Amino acid sequence: MLMTLLFVVVVIAAGAAGGALSGLMIGGKDLGKQLAGMMGAFYGLTSTVPAAVAVALYFIFRTH
Numbered sequence: 320m321l322m323t324l325l326f327v328v329v330v331i332a333a334g335a336a337g338g339a340l341s342g343l344m345i346g347g348k349d350l351g352k353q354l355a356g357m358m359g360a361f362y363g364l365t366s367t368v369p370a371a372v373a374v375a376l377y378f379i380f381r382t383h
Contacts (some may be wrong), residue, residue, distance in 0.1 A: 334366055
């Protein structure tokens, strides 16, 4: 159970970091670095959180 929770936290952090970096690369000049980073982190999380929760639920409820 602890490893599953750690997995979800790591995946969420990686999704936010990846989204922020992508936002900086794509819209850093036009929107400003801070706004582009925040928006990228938000949109990065919108795809990683459902996937992380689905995989965590799979690992919790799988049968051996």
